[in-house]
Amino acid sequence: MTAIRAEGLYAYYGTSPAVNGLNLEVPEGATFGFLGPNGAGKTTTISMLTTLLKPTAGRAEVAGLDVATRPAEVRRRIGIVFQESTLDMDLTAAENLRFQADLCGLGRREARTAIAAMLDMMELSERGDIPVQRFSTGLRRRLEIARGLLGSPRVLFLDEPTTGLDSQTRAAVWEHLDRLRREQGITVFFTTHQLEEAEHCDRIAIIDRGKVITEGTPAQLKSIIGADLVVLRTEDDPSAVEALSDRFGLAAEPGPDGLRLRVSNGATLVPRLCTELGLTVRSVTVTSPTLDDVFLHHTGSAIRENAPNARTLSNIGEGRR
Structure with missing residues (x-):
């Protein structure tokens, strides 16, 4: 009914x-x-x-x-x-x-x-x-x-x-x-x-x-978005773009808050980034798909800028070339 x-x-x-x-x-x-x-x-x-x-x-x-x-x-x-x-x-x-x-x-x-x-x-x-x-x-x-x-x-x-x-x-x-x-x-x-x-x-x-x-x-x-958003800051973001592509097969886009990339399971990627990227990782933020992402996807604008379930880790580890 x-x-x-x-x-x-x-x-x-x-x-x-x-x-x-x-x-x-x-x-x-x-x-x-x-x-x-x-x-x-x-x-x-x-x-x-x-x-x-x-x-x-x-x-x-x-x-x-x-x-x-x-x-x-x-x-x-x-x-x-x-x-x-x-x-x-x-x-x-x-x-x-x-x-x-x-x-x-x-x-x-x-x-x-x-x-x-x-x-x-x-x-x-x-x-x-x-x-x-x-x-x-x-x-x-x-x-x-x-x-x-x-x-x-x-x-x-x-x-x-x-x-x-x-x-x-x-x-x-x-x-x-x-x-x-x-x-x-x-x-x-x-x-x-x-x-x-x-x-x-x-x-x-x-x-x-x-x-x-x-x-x-x-x-x-939220399944429309399908993947976690990872925002990464390193000691050298331009070099990190190349390293992410060469070592992980991931495409990253520079943004005002760092490098942004979509992955299926961001939490499992973080330890690998810290040990295998070859650069100092200054911070990583992992955000699961949100309804704000859905709104942004369909309208090109967000209801609000900050999603509530972001998890940020600062200076969590580093890797050296």
């Missing part, structure tokens, strides 16, 4: 398309990441899928319902966590949820049960009577997720859900999201420009300039 489907979706601001003929299909029960830089069209797409913005052209379905012709029914089947906080800071956590329960049309008894369940799920039960203004950013984000889940949605939309959070809080939020997806079987659709967050996904679509440029599992997308 398909939770979300978009066909030829367009959204214009003036004469410029923010979303440009987008096609998308998200299976039920999946965690689906919409990955791209700021300004790529992520928020505009999620606005159309959640009925906040009417498509200029094309069509989209969420939970089997057309977002343009049946928006009220779509809204009853989705939950939304916005990029910017929309909590009432003067109300307590429970009061914020009670207000949302009224909007969802829940009866008093049903609302009381649902609010208690959401606070418990997000580990906020002991903070239910505390004003939200006293919450940390991470606790507020967890409360917003609880609010988005209050009406038992079939699809949960999250727009940049961990923006502004530190790495520890971000990991905690994702732990909660992963658990609720497993326990409740809902579809989670989120936008992000954080590459490490995309690793939580069953599938990823990379968007740039309003178009989906590639889609697949994280492993499938």
Whole structure:
């Protein structure tokens, strides 16, 4: 079954398309990441899928319902966590949820049960009577997720859900999201420009300039690159280019950070470089394929310059001619 489907979706601001003929299909029960830089069209797409913005052209379905012709029914089947906080800071956590329960049309008894369940799920039960203004950013984000889940949605939309959070809080939020997806079987659709967050996904679509440029599992997308990136600095880089070709059969390209080459297993190459290259090796960096590499491969630009899983060893060894 398909939770979300978009066909030829367009959204214009003036004469410029923010979303440009987008096609998308998200299976039920999946965690689906919409990955791209700021300004790529992520928020505009999620606005159309959640009925906040009417498509200029094309069509989209969420939970089997057309977002343009049946928006009220779509809204009853989705939950939304916005990029910017929309909590009432003067109300307590429970009061914020009670207000949302009224909007969802829940009866008093049903609302009381649902609010208690959401606070418990997000580990906020002991903070239910505390004003939200006293919450940390991470606790507020967890409360917003609880609010988005209050009406038992079939699809949960999250727009940049961990923006502004530190790495520890971000990991905690994702732990909660992963658990609720497993326990409740809902579809989670989120936008992000954080590459490490995309690793939580069953599938990823990379968007740039309003178009989906590639889609697949994280492993499938990284397999496009296929090899580790090795960045090497030596006492004599021009001579190292020749030595790499003659002794290892490897082609290296000079770059601002050193010699760059792609190899199938960079970790096993490092000891050989140190002992067999015939030059002093000043540093070696080995980086496994990343989603940033995938983005760079398809667009010619990187979402960010530094990948998170680079391993650098300085002055690790030397070899002499």
